[in-house]
Amino acid sequence: MGALLAFSRVVDRLSHVFGEAASWMVLLSCAISAGNATIRYGFNYSSNAWLEVQWYLFAGIVMLGASYTLLRNEHVRVDLVFGNLPPRARLWVDVFGLVLFLLPATVLLAWMTWPFFLDSFVRHEESSNAGGLLRWPVKILLPMGFLLLTLQGLSELIKRVALLRGQKPDAEVVTEYHRPDQ
Secondary structure: OOOHHHHHHHHHHHHHHHHHHHHHHHHHHHHHHHHHHHHHHHHHOOOOOHHHHHHHHHHHHHHHHHHHHHHHOOOOOOOOOOOHHHHHHHHHHHHHHHHHHHHHHHHHHHHHHHHHHHHHHHHHHHHHHOOEEEEEHHHHHHHHHHHHHHHHHHHHHHHHHHHHHHOOOOOOOOOOOOOOOO
């Protein structure tokens, strides 16, 4: 179990790094959006490349930030029954959810999106818009994001199994669930 927990710590750090990058992409996307609006309405000029950069950044925010969101236990969940369960039962629900839903889905999606990226890369696919960008840099975010989410799902599974076995993982395991403010 020690080697698995060490793997989990590495994955958690990786997710944290990509989560930080995604948070900076939000700021950069806002700045580019404000710049695009200023240039478009102030100087009557528009650039397809800068508009596409915004879309690429948004894709990066979502795909690279998903694993960090899972690390922080902030993904959307239905809390009708779950919030009233005892902590050990919550761990079991998480284990089953990770094994039956998250991991198979993310592995399948990573596998399915890889050819989508590879085709774009091999063909040097470009945007159909004048002045647009290459498409493969944004398309690689799909398999990369699903791979990161798969790895983080494995990390969460390892930590929850360790807790169920009575071991305390070194990494902070977020098992507390709070109901959203209403």
